[in-house]
Amino acid sequence: MNRRKFLTILGSAGVVSALGTAQVAKASGGTTTYPYYENSYGVLHDTTRCIGCRRCEKACQQVNNLPMPAKPFNDLEVTATKRRTTADAWTVVNRYMIKNPEGGKDKPVFRKLQCYHCNDPACASACFAKCFKKEPSGVVSYDGSQCVGCRYCMVACPFYVPGFQYEEAWDPLVLKCTFCSPRLQKGQLPGCVEACPMGALTFGKRSDLIKIARKRMDKEPAKYVDYLYGEYDAGGTAWMTLSGVPHAELGMDMNLGNRPMGELTAGALGAVPMIIAFWPVLFGGVYGITKCKERLVKKEQEKAIAAAQAQTKQALEAAVENIEKTQGVEAAIQVRQALKTAQQPPSDGSCCCSSKHGEGV
Amino acid sequence: MSGSTHSIVIPTKDKMLNLGEFSLKRPGNQITAVILVVGFILTVIRFTQGIGSITNLDDNAPWGMWIGFDLLCGVSLAAGGYFTTVACYIFGMKHFHSAVRPAITTAFLGYAFVVFALLYDLGHPLRLPYMFFFPGTTSVLFEVGLCVATYLTVLFVEFSVAPMEWLAQKFPFLLKWRKYVIKVTILLTIFGVCLSTLHQSSLGALYLIAPSKLHPLWYSPFIPMFFFVSSMVAGSSMVIFEGMFAHKGVHHYMDATHLREADDVAFSFAKAASFILFGYFMLKFIDMIVQANYYYLFSGYGMWWCIEMLFFVLMPALIYAKGARERNITLCRIGSINAVAGIILNRFNVSMIAFNYQLPASERYFPSIWEICISIFVVTLIVTVYRFIVYHMPVLYEHPNFRDEH
Numbered sequence: 001m002n003r004r005k006f007l008t009i010l011g012s013a014g015v016v017s018a019l020g021t022a023q024v025a026k027a028s029g030g031t032t033t034y035p036y037y038e039n040s041y042g043v044l045h046d047t048t049r050c051i052g053c054r055r056c057e058k059a060c061q062q063v064n065n066l067p068m069p070a071k072p073f074n075d076l077e078v079t080a081t082k083r084r085t086t087a088d089a090w091t092v093v094n095r096y097m098i099k100n101p102e103g104g105k106d107k108p109v110f111r112k113l114q115c116y117h118c119n120d121p122a123c124a125s126a127c128f129a130k131c132f133k134k135e136p137s138g139v140v141s142y143d144g145s146q147c148v149g150c151r152y153c154m155v156a157c158p159f160y161v162p163g164f165q166y167e168e169a170w171d172p173l174v175l176k177c178t179f180c181s182p183r184l185q186k187g188q189l190p191g192c193v194e195a196c197p198m199g200a201l202t203f204g205k206r207s208d209l210i211k212i213a214r215k216r217m218d219k220e221p222a223k224y225v226d227y228l229y230g231e232y233d234a235g236g237t238a239w240m241t242l243s244g245v246p247h248a249e250l251g252m253d254m255n256l257g258n259r260p261m262g263e264l265t266a267g268a269l270g271a272v273p274m275i276i277a278f279w280p281v282l283f284g285g286v287y288g289i290t291k292c293k294e295r296l297v298k299k300e301q302e303k304a305i306a307a308a309q310a311q312t313k314q315a316l317e318a319a320v321e322n323i324e325k326t327q328g329v330e331a332a333i334q335v336r337q338a339l340k341t342a343q344q345p346p347s348d349g350s351c352c353c354s355s356k357h358g359e360g361v
Numbered sequence: 362m363s364g365s366t367h368s369i370v371i372p373t374k375d376k377m378l379n380l381g382e383f384s385l386k387r388p389g390n391q392i393t394a395v396i397l398v399v400g401f402i403l404t405v406i407r408f409t410q411g412i413g414s415i416t417n418l419d420d421n422a423p424w425g426m427w428i429g430f431d432l433l434c435g436v437s438l439a440a441g442g443y444f445t446t447v448a449c450y451i452f453g454m455k456h457f458h459s460a461v462r463p464a465i466t467t468a469f470l471g472y473a474f475v476v477f478a479l480l481y482d483l484g485h486p487l488r489l490p491y492m493f494f495f496p497g498t499t500s501v502l503f504e505v506g507l508c509v510a511t512y513l514t515v516l517f518v519e520f521s522v523a524p525m526e527w528l529a530q531k532f533p534f535l536l537k538w539r540k541y542v543i544k545v546t547i548l549l550t551i552f553g554v555c556l557s558t559l560h561q562s563s564l565g566a567l568y569l570i571a572p573s574k575l576h577p578l579w580y581s582p583f584i585p586m587f588f589f590v591s592s593m594v595a596g597s598s599m600v601i602f603e604g605m606f607a608h609k610g611v612h613h614y615m616d617a618t619h620l621r622e623a624d625d626v627a628f629s630f631a632k633a634a635s636f637i638l639f640g641y642f643m644l645k646f647i648d649m650i651v652q653a654n655y656y657y658l659f660s661g662y663g664m665w666w667c668i669e670m671l672f673f674v675l676m677p678a679l680i681y682a683k684g685a686r687e688r689n690i691t692l693c694r695i696g697s698i699n700a701v702a703g704i705i706l707n708r709f710n711v712s713m714i715a716f717n718y719q720l721p722a723s724e725r726y727f728p729s730i731w732e733i734c735i736s737i738f739v740v741t742l743i744v745t746v747y748r749f750i751v752y753h754m755p756v757l758y759e760h761p762n763f764r765d766e767h
């Protein structure tokens with residue numbers, strides 16, 4: 001394949017995918033997807049440098065005034081149990097024992113978990129009260145003052161990040177890592193990044209971090225798995241992870257795909273106007289047909305009844321005339337009188353269901 | 362009611378209330394009282410001590426029994442409202458007419474109590490209207506909320522005819538309102554079916570955003586369609602199911618028309634439900650094949666999926682088909698029990714059993730006894746209010762004052 005042809009294919013693929021995105025954006029009213037903020041910030045966690053000291057956890061607790069846990073932070077055995085982030089612990093470091101392929105001792109690898117500050121966050125897409133926002137700085141912010149507490153954001157987050165204050169009766173909120181947004185605004189580093197003694201956490205422009213990660217992977221291909229978790233996963237995240245072992249072994253979900261999770265619902269939401277436009281037409285049409293059929297049936301019925309009535313009338317008339325002939329005028333008059341009373345319409349308008357029916361409920 | 366042999370108590374101007382039926386002498390009423398007291402105590406605890414005080418919900422399982430049963434099952438089982446009105450008014454099946462008012466009543470109650478039960482689950486129940494002030498238009502939940510709120514209003518208007526007929530003797534101005542409502546019946550029906558289509562399907566669409574959490578046998582891009590189709594089954598089955606209980610409990614409030622038409626309604630709905638169930642079975646089956654999920658069939662979850670499909674989709678379809686063909690009301694009722702159980706099982710599977718399937722058992726959710734108690738409490742409330750309505754308002758019978766217009 002020559003170069004030109006290759007570029008053409010690439011180009012058309014690009015156009016197709018651009019069309020695809022445009023369609024998704026249009027289907028959802030153009031609001032599903034946040035634009036990608038070129039200059040947004042992120043953090044790179046290099047698990048090959050991480051020693052599981054839990055200083056980041058401690059720092060997070062301190063800078064955010066979160067309650068201190070029962071077991072102190074220098075108890076490193078805590079990392080052995082699989083923990084997740086909660087409303088009181090916005091970041092956790094877990095230990096994964098990796099089997100040594102050549103036999104011998106298992107190797108511990110530590111992974112830090114916090115909100116990944118997705119480029120186009122599932123939580124923000126799912127929230128029906130617009131509590132979450134992807135800021136141009138890269139932060140996924142949460143405004144608890146309008147949170148209804150439905151916890152759909154927690155259902156939606158593919159990383160199991162947001163925690164809820166279940167024990168709080170009056171003002172329970174959804175809490176997660178804030179990317180230390182207040183500190184960033186003051187020009188400080190996030191608490192956890194600042195506290196890391198190993199330089200395992202690197203703060204910077206997301207675009208730069210990707211370059212840095214590439215460089216590390218290229219320089220030491222034996223040390224790293226050639227995959228930057230978060231570059232594309234779930235549509236890309238601001239916090240990304242480098243690893244020396246396959247990311248799946250660190251409990252990371254490798255099947256999230258590279259499109260934002262919110263797009264999965266765009267199709268369903270895009271169908272809404274269709275149904276609103278089409279259903280009334282459909283059911284209105286069916287109703288029209290039903291009515292029309294009813295009218296026809298009624299007409300037929302009336303015709304049949306009229307014909308039957310005419311027939312009986314004739315027969316009766318013939319019978320009365322017969323009486324007149326055989327029994328005299330006197331008897332005929334009596335019979336006519338009786339017939340007249342009998343033919344009077346019944347006094348209580350007996351209901352005929354198929355005639356008039358607008359009644360609700 | 363001259364022609365009828367039933368002694369229906371119709372409230373009169375001087376005696377608007379008919380509360381004798383709630384006398385505590387009967388065991389049913391006593392059980393109701395106990396449940397209501399327990400529910401009330403739990404309510405106080407829930408709203409003063411927080412959600413965690415009586416639930417097993419946690420960060421991995423933010424939605425439990427109250428969403429899985431009260432919301433998902435509640436809404437789909439209240440589908441009888443749109444199903445019956447569409448059959449009667451739009452498709453002109455006039456012999457369903459006596460089934461419309463009971464169906465609307467239960468649908469209205471169902472939806473009203475879905476919202477009521479939701480307040481228990483929300484961290485900030487009073488902020489529910491916030492979704493209109495800060496509309497998160499990208500959220501499926503927003504669509505659900507908007508549709509349920511609108512549909513509840515539609516159902517309220519449709520239902521309002523019954524209380525108006527009851528109260529009209531005291532407040533004659535209601536007669537005028539009643540006329541207006543009746544004039545727009547068709548409009549309300551069409552509006553109702555649009556809204557129902559939307560939110561019944563969106564309840565399934567809620568889970569579209571979590572493909573990694575819901576087991577592939579239940580996750581599908583077509584899950585909104587599955588929810589909608591099964592809601593039709595739920596709607597028709599609930600009419601039969603409820604009818605069964607109504608005939609036991611409030612039989613003496615049914616007029617001759619209702620009694621005459623009731624069995625026919627059951628047979629027609631059984632037939633419809635059987636068709637839809639067969640279709641639903643095919644849809645799910647084809648979806649499983651197309652998504653190449655047959656690998657999963659040989660796992661525990663696969664077994665469970667097969668049980669759901671065979672005993673809670675195919676079996677009710679067959680029972681219904683037989684019941685409708687042989688005009689056997691008992692079979693139809695058994696079918697309805699089976700179908701309703703199937704709907705509940707399906708909603709439980711999606712929301713709880715097959716949700717978070719990748720987490721180890723120790724991190725999985727199982728509802729606490731108190732959560733179940735609140736759900737029972739809500740159902741009891743619905744039944745109690747339903748009884749109040751039936752004892753006072755022309756739901757199962759036609760009001761003599763309005764008979765001529767009918």
Ligand code: SF4
Nearest residue numbers: 115116118121123157
């Ligand atoms: S990791 Fe979860 S909580 Fe954080 S931005 Fe992404 S979706 Fe939202």
Ligand code: SF4
Nearest residue numbers: 127147148150151153
């Ligand atoms: S719990 Fe709060 S933040 Fe989460 S989706 Fe509901 S309203 Fe939004």
Ligand code: SF4
Nearest residue numbers: 060177180190191192
């Ligand atoms: S960025 Fe701040 S809030 Fe987030 S984990 Fe680090 S210290 Fe905690």
